[in-house]
Structures are given as structure tokens and as C-alpha cells.
Amino acid sequence: xxxxxxxxxxxxxxxxxxxxxxxxxxxxxxxxxxxxxxxxxxxxxxxxxxxxxxxxxxxxxxxxxxxxxxxxxxxxxxxxxxxxxxxxxxxxxxxxxxxxxxxxxxxxxxxxxxxxxxxxxxxxxxxxxxxxxxxxxxxxxxxxxxxxxxxxxxxxxxxxxxxxxxxxxxxxxxxxxxxxxxxxxxxxxxxxxxxxxxx
Numbered sequence: 001x002x003x004x005x006x007x008x009x010x011x012x013x014x015x016x017x018x019x020x021x022x023x024x025x026x027x028x029x030x031x032x033x034x035x036x037x038x039x040x041x042x043x044x045x046x047x048x049x050x051x052x053x054x055x056x057x058x059x060x061x062x063x064x065x066x067x068x069x070x071x072x073x074x075x076x077x078x079x080x081x082x083x084x085x086x087x088x089x090x091x092x093x094x095x096x097x098x099x100x101x102x103x104x105x106x107x108x109x110x111x112x113x114x115x116x117x118x119x120x121x122x123x124x125x126x127x128x129x130x131x132x133x134x135x136x137x138x139x140x141x142x143x144x145x146x147x148x149x150x151x152x153x154x155x156x157x158x159x160x161x162x163x164x165x166x167x168x169x170x171x172x173x174x175x176x177x178x179x180x181x182x183x184x185x186x187x188x189x190x191x192x193x194x195x196x197x198x199x
Contacts (some may be wrong), residue, residue, distance in 0.1 A: 006188030
């Protein structure tokens with residue numbers, strides 16, 4: 001069965017949900033938490049870098065990204081192996097994107113508190129995206145603010161229908177089933193639909 005993975009990254013970790021399609025309808029297959037941090041490495045690297053020299057700040061951010069990328073690769077490989085052994089081939093990965101444009105200059109980021117938060121979210125998203133791309137998986141990005149509306153349209157569901165579908169997915173996978181897992185599920189649905197494997 002063609003499958004897609006949805007990731008909802010946070011500082012130092014990400015929720016991950018795998019979704020397949022049965023008779024044109026999505027079905028949740030797997031849920032995991034993937035660690036993207038390591039002891040001694042700040043999970044909010046841009047905040048930790050603020051107030052340092054640009055060279056020192058860059059080193060903090062670079063280290064956090066390398067650790068996040070390593071964690072994403074391990075987590076993704078474990079998911080691919082588990083799904084593959086059950087006969088599911090992953091074809092795409094869904095990720096959210098924020099609405100705030102992040103400048104390429106580190107100094108500009110460090111000088112703005114909203115950008116610190118946005119850049120940290122983007123760091124973990126980029127780590128997951130790079131790990132997926134290096135494994136030949138297509139990355140489908142969805143604006144976080146439009147996630148529910150786009151998922152509903154892709155599935156042909158109104159808002160109550162979408163809520164019911166997410167509740168059903170949670171019943172299949174068990175707890176925890178919070179907003180993070182629900183968002184990851186919708187991201188996986190959209191990635192699967194965009195691959196032509198979903199509805």
C-alpha cells in the first residue's frame with residue numbers, strides 16, 4: 001500500500017503519523033515521536049545563540065541542525081523499515097510551513113524575537129525535509145494556517161466530517177492523540193493525495 005508520512009515538528013522533537021489509502025479513503029497506520037535533540041545541545045538554538053558573536057551563534061545553530069538531521073534520519077529510517085516490513089511503501093512526506101518569511105542573515109534573525117521562534121521551527125522542519133529528500137521521498141509543504149481547510153477539501157469533507165475522521169484515526173492508533181498527531185495526520189493525507197495515491 002502506498003503510504004505518506006506527516007511530521008509536526010517542535011523544538012527538539014516531532015510527531016510523526018503514517019497514512020495509507022484503502023478504497024480511496026485514508027487510513028492511519030502508525031504514530032511515533034521522533035527525537036531531534038541530544039543532551040547538551042539547546043533545543044532552542046536561536047534563543048541560545050542570541051547575544052553571542054555571529055561566529056559563536058552560527059556554531060550553536062549549526063550544531064543543533066546537525067543533531068536534528070541525525071535524529072530525523074534515524075527516525076525516518078525506523079519508520080520506513082517498520083512500514084516496509086508490513087508491505088507499505090512510503091511515497092511522500094508532509095510538513096507544515098509558517099507564514100513568517102525568515103531572512104537568510106543570522107544577525108537579522110537574532111535581532112527579532114518573532115524570528116527567533118520562526119527560525120527554530122524552520123530548523124527542525126528543514127532537518128526532516130532534508131532527511132526525506134536524501135531518501136528519495138517527495139516533500140509536500142502546507143501552510144500551517146491552511147492545514148484544516150486543505151485537508152477537508154482534499155478528502156471532500158466539511159469541518160465536522162474532518163473532525164470525525166481525525167477522531168477515527170486516533171481510535172485506530174491510540175493515545176497520545178493530541179493536536180500534534182492530528183496535524184501530522186492531515187499533513188500525511190495531503191502528501192498522499194498529492195502523490196496521486198490518495199483520493
